Amino acid sequence: TVRPGGARGHDALLTDGHLGRGPLGAPPVYDRSPLAPATSPDGSVAVGTALGAPVADVPVTAPDGSVVRLRERLGRELLVVLVAPGTGVWDRRHWMRAGLMPRLAAAVAALPLRTELLVTEAYPGAPAHTVLLVRPDGHLAAALSGVRPSALYACADAARGGIAARGAPAEASARR
Structure with missing residues (x-):
């Protein structure tokens, strides 16, 4: 009837x-994607974007010092975004050598994939010094409290479909 x-x-x-x-x-949320770590890494923090969801389009400072929208950097490689309030009032040359930046730059250089390091003044729901790992498709892969090289490596390895994504311990993927 x-x-x-x-x-x-x-x-x-x-x-x-x-x-x-x-x-x-x-928008789709890939919270159970094989390109995400099997378990939350140590130091994970909650931000205004769920893991696997599209990231907010915030202004970021690019490596050349230009200020662009986060979405303009998508589609090429992994992105690591540091939430650092106050960076807009300082010259980039100063904050690139201060605080967390040297350790974070070294951790990003050691990742298994090409990764671009960006800085933003604020990200919805993220406290200062949060490190966001964003996949090339614009989905949030991880949100970490501060610089955690082994956790960042494990998340980047998972984003490329590595060992950490299949449920093996993160330490095994960090030795590769």
Whole structure:
């Protein structure tokens, strides 16, 4: 039996999906992706973006000193974003050699994939000194409290489909 208006719910659902609204139109969240660590690494913190969800498009300072939107850096390589309030008022030459930056730059250089290091003044829900690992497709792979080279390496290795993604201990992937 067909009831008047019975199909209207399906039409609205499909229309909303095309318009970017509702359950079908929401951006995908890959929280159980094989490109994510099997377990949360030590030092993980919660931020305003769920792991596996698209990151917020915040202004970031690029390696050349230019300020761009985070989405402009997507599509090429992994991104590591340091949340560092106050960096906008200091010349980049000064803060690149201060605080966490030297250790973070060394940790990024040791990652198994090409990775770009960016800095932002703020990220929704992230405290100061949070380190975000963003996949090239714009999804958040990890949010860490401070510089944690082994955890960052394990997350980057998982993002490329390495050992850490398959559930092996992070220490095994760090030795590769």
